[in-house]
Amino acid sequence: MTLAPPPGFFNAHDQGFVRCAVAAPKVTLADPAANAEAIAALAETAAADHVAVLLTPELGLSGYAIDDLLHQDALLNAVEAALAALAARTAALGLMLLVGAPLRLQGRLHNCAVALHRGRVLGVVPKSYLPNYREFYEARWFAPAAAAAATEITVAGQTAPFGADLIFEAEDVPGLAVALEICEDVWVPVPPSALACMAGATVVANLSASNATVGKSEFRHALCEVSSARQICAYLYSAAGEGESTTDLAWDGQAMIYDLGEMLAETPRFARAPQMITADVDIERLQAERLRATSFAACARETPGATDPARWRRVRFSLDPVRVRDVGLRRAVARFPFVPASSERLDALCAEAYAIQTDGLRQRLEASGVKRVVIGVSGGLDSTQALLVAAQAMERLGRPRSDILAYTLPAFATSAKTKATAWALMRALGVTAREVDMTPSCVQMLRDIGHPAADGAAQYDLAYENVQAGARTSFLFRAAGHEGALVVGTGDLSEAALGWCTYGVGDHMSHYNPNASIPKTLIQHLIRWEAARAGFGAEVSAALRDVLATEISPELVPGEGEGPGQRTEDFVGPYALQDFNLYHVTRYGMRPSRVAFLAWHAWRDAQAGAWPPGLPEDQRRAYDLEEIARWLRVFLSRFFGTSQYKRSAMPNGPKLSSGGALSPRGDWRAPSDAGPAVWLAELEARLGAAGSAPPL
Ligand SMILES: Nc1ncnc2c1ncn2[C@@H]1O[C@H](COP(=O)(O)OP(=O)(O)OC[C@H]2O[C@@H]([n+]3cccc(C(=O)O)c3)[C@H](O)[C@@H]2O)[C@@H](O)[C@H]1O
Ligand SMILES: Nc1ncnc2c1ncn2[C@@H]1O[C@H](COP(=O)(O)OP(=O)(O)OP(=O)(O)O)[C@@H](O)[C@H]1O
Numbered sequence: 001m002t003l004a005p006p007p008g009f010f011n012a013h014d015q016g017f018v019r020c021a022v023a024a025p026k027v028t029l030a031d032p033a034a035n036a037e038a039i040a041a042l043a044e045t046a047a048a049d050h051v052a053v054l055l056t057p058e059l060g061l062s063g064y065a066i067d068d069l070l071h072q073d074a075l076l077n078a079v080e081a082a083l084a085a086l087a088a089r090t091a092a093l094g095l096m097l098l099v100g101a102p103l104r105l106q107g108r109l110h111n112c113a114v115a116l117h118r119g120r121v122l123g124v125v126p127k128s129y130l131p132n133y134r135e136f137y138e139a140r141w142f143a144p145a146a147a148a149a150a151t152e153i154t155v156a157g158q159t160a161p162f163g164a165d166l167i168f169e170a171e172d173v174p175g176l177a178v179a180l181e182i183c184e185d186v187w188v189p190v191p192p193s194a195l196a197c198m199a200g201a202t203v204v205a206n207l208s209a210s211n212a213t214v215g216k217s218e219f220r221h222a223l224c225e226v227s228s229a230r231q232i233c234a235y236l237y238s239a240a241g242e243g244e245s246t247t248d249l250a251w252d253g254q255a256m257i258y259d260l261g262e263m264l265a266e267t268p269r270f271a272r273a274p275q276m277i278t279a280d281v282d283i284e285r286l287q288a289e290r291l292r293a294t295s296f297a298a299c300a301r302e303t304p305g306a307t308d309p310a311r312w313r314r315v316r317f318s319l320d321p322v323r324v325r326d327v328g329l330r331r332a333v334a335r336f337p338f339v340p341a342s343s344e345r346l347d348a349l350c351a352e353a354y355a356i357q358t359d360g361l362r363q364r365l366e367a368s369g370v371k372r373v374v375i376g377v378s379g380g381l382d383s384t385q386a387l388l389v390a391a392q393a394m395e396r397l398g399r400p401r402s403d404i405l406a407y408t409l410p411a412f413a414t415s416a417k418t419k420a421t422a423w424a425l426m427r428a429l430g431v432t433a434r435e436v437d438m439t440p441s442c443v444q445m446l447r448d449i450g451h452p453a454a455d456g457a458a459q460y461d462l463a464y465e466n467v468q469a470g471a472r473t474s475f476l477f478r479a480a481g482h483e484g485a486l487v488v489g490t491g492d493l494s495e496a497a498l499g500w501c502t503y504g505v506g507d508h509m510s511h512y513n514p515n516a517s518i519p520k521t522l523i524q525h526l527i528r529w530e531a532a533r534a535g536f537g538a539e540v541s542a543a544l545r546d547v548l549a550t551e552i553s554p555e556l557v558p559g560e561g562e563g564p565g566q567r568t569e570d571f572v573g574p575y576a577l578q579d580f581n582l583y584h585v586t587r588y589g590m591r592p593s594r595v596a597f598l599a600w601h602a603w604r605d606a607q608a609g610a611w612p613p614g615l616p617e618d619q620r621r622a623y624d625l626e627e628i629a630r631w632l633r634v635f636l637s638r639f640f641g642t643s644q645y646k647r648s649a650m651p652n653g654p655k656l657s658s659g660g661a662l663s664p665r666g667d668w669r670a671p672s673d674a675g676p677a678v679w680l681a682e683l684e685a686r687l688g689a690a691g692s693a694p695p696l
């Protein structure tokens with residue numbers, strides 16, 4: 001079967017994204033016709049790029065810093081004429097255009113944001129908070145929103161709603177609800193948009209004219225970042241630039257698009273040419289996030305006016321965007337959601353991750369009064385990471401590394417290579433190291449349960465595998481009991497998601513598991529980071545590099561030639577993809593076909609986008625949609641279908657990343673009896689038949 005996604009799969013708008021643009025046009029002071037022309041030209045460019053919402057700066061039709069010219073009738077008449085011309089000029093464009101204009105209403109002048117769409121004035125929002133301190137004198141010319149004398153305005157030959165109570169809702173774009181505020185409005189303790197978001201707005205557009213002073217750009221970033229994070233919205237911000245009055249001030253034309261605390265785009269500051277940035281904001285994720293963060297609705301309920309239907313007027317319109325099959329996706333999608341691609345952020349994350357893991361284990365040892373730990377060391381990634389954490393925990397406790405009782409436990413399928421790596425690591429770290437051959441106890445168990453492999457038959461089934469994993473765990477717990485120690489777990493988050501562990505008497509169980517919420521893709525980087533840092537010396541670093549170079553395998557089935565008998569990723573899929581799926585499904589509750597859409601954008605081109613530093617070249621590969629869908633089906637089948645009972649009984653361990661944890665006492669509570677049908681059906685309906693998945 002081949003993949004034939006129905007229409008809509010590739011279209012970012014159909015996948016819950018809305019393309020937004022912010023422009024910093026060239027301003028011609030006190031020349032509304034010229035400003036309307038400059039804005040119209042940018043609007044045409046934006047519309048051709050399938051932009052749904054285009055924001056321009058405060059008082060963009062007149063210029064912001066024109067002082068007492070704002071009280072000249074000729075200028076104000078020209079602004080109204082320019083607005084009418086702009087509406088007519090952009091009537092054929094399928095975008096919502098937001099422009100700033102000084103407008104008169106019943107004897108008062110207001111600093112307004114005007115929403116235009118296909119020639120219609122959808123509504124006019126006046127500024128609520130007028131700055132009147134230091135370099136600002138707005139109260140000299142304007143009345144605030146609260147002083148408005150009417151709730152409608154006639155402008156550009158049309159009558160439209162007027163007020164700070166407007167939310168613009170596109171009926172044909174699910175979730176797109178736009179609120180407007182004007183510059184200073186976001187600098188106050190409770191911005192108008194905070195209430196509007198609680199009333200349902202998902203996109204906030206701020207028309208600004210914010211002069212540049214040293215350090216102010218960072219402050220604006222902070223305002224937009226926090227507004228978008230706290231209000232769970234997209235925050236569009238435009239500051240006037242080139243052409244504004246330099247009498248006493250400078251202007252940098254800073255424009256930004258933030259989405260849920262993350263900056264998607266920004267303009268270069270002090271550019272001479274007109275600027276426009278574009279990004280696809282994730283409306284579907286914003287809605288999901290509000291639904292999950294129940295404190296958002298609780299706060300709305302407690303905030304006077306926020307959810308009062310009488311407080312808000314909703315201006316409904318049909319955006320009617322031009323439909324094409326694929327408009328691309330104008331935002332970066334991280335290939336590794338758990339592993340930042342910036343070396344600075346990755347560095348900080350690794351240091352913090354070790355601190356969280358180590359402190360968890362230290363605290364557990366202190367609280368339990370247990371002095372020593374037992375750990376099975378295979379030469380693989382997970383046990384290596386757990387061993388490093390144990391070594392650091394002992395250091396913090398002021399105890400010798402010899403209190404770590406490390407065992408390498410070869411059985412039927414243990415390779416000479418991993419055993420040698422395990423020994424090299426244990427020796428280099430100076431832990432108490434022992435080797436115990438598991439073969440006799442495994443053969444005994446196989447014999448006791450009547451398994452033909454006891455007599456040499458090549459029946460390498462699950463029972464055969466689990467006998468080995470069980471023998472090791474049984475040994476480790478009994479050794480811990482004998483030595484007065486605690487068994488440190490090694491299983492990682494990815495394995496827990498996929499059910500890739502042996503239940504109960506197996507690697508599933510431990511006394512405390514510092515790896516419980518670390519995905520495999522991050523464990524690789526943590527080990528790489530420690531190898532580079534060489535905090536334990538060159539010999540340990542060399543052993544760590546060997547661990548990183550080893551194929552991921554449970555080593556439970558003997559191999560026939562070179563390499564292990566099982567390659568884990570042949571069964572469960574590439575961890576790179578499965579960690580991507582895990583993050584989006586658990587962190588955002590995202591529907592599978594959308595996860596596939598994002599994975600396709602993240603992974604289809606190995607040359608595009610950033611890779612986490614240090615990732616070997618041979619791991620910098622692309623996946624096509626067929627592969628993505630195939631392994632996503634495996635993920636859904638395993639995660640929702642066959643593994644929850646294992647997660648229902650997980651040992652204790654610290655949550656590490658906001659990306660999620662799977663503790664049944666914390667982030668992920670689910671019934672063990674449910675199945676994956678609904679997720680597989682959604683994927684199939686929106687993606688088409690995805691080829692047959694390999695057996696689980
Ligand atoms: N819903 C449910 N509720 C309660 N119990 C349920 C159940 N579904 C199955 N079971 C029981 O659980 C049994 C299966 O679970 P389990 O005994 O764990 O065995 P199972 O999941 O079938 O096998 C363990 C898998 O993990 C892999 N593994 C093991 C060890 C280490 C690693 C590694 O690389 O880290 C990988 C191994 O290769 C194998 O594929 C079934 O036989 C059934 O008795
Ligand atoms: N030969 C072995 N000696 C000692 N312990 C082992 C051995 N094989 C497995 N174990 C224990 O069982 C756990 C699970 O085995 P598994 O092979 O999945 O893990 P790993 O090798 O540490 O990491 P990865 O799964 O990333 O390869 C190990 O982390 C380790 O604690």
Ligand SMILES: NC(=O)CC[C@H](N)C(=O)O
Binds near residue numbers: 136185209211
């Ligand atoms: N236009 C305005 O409201 C400017 C005031 C705002 N505090 C700023 O400097 O950005």
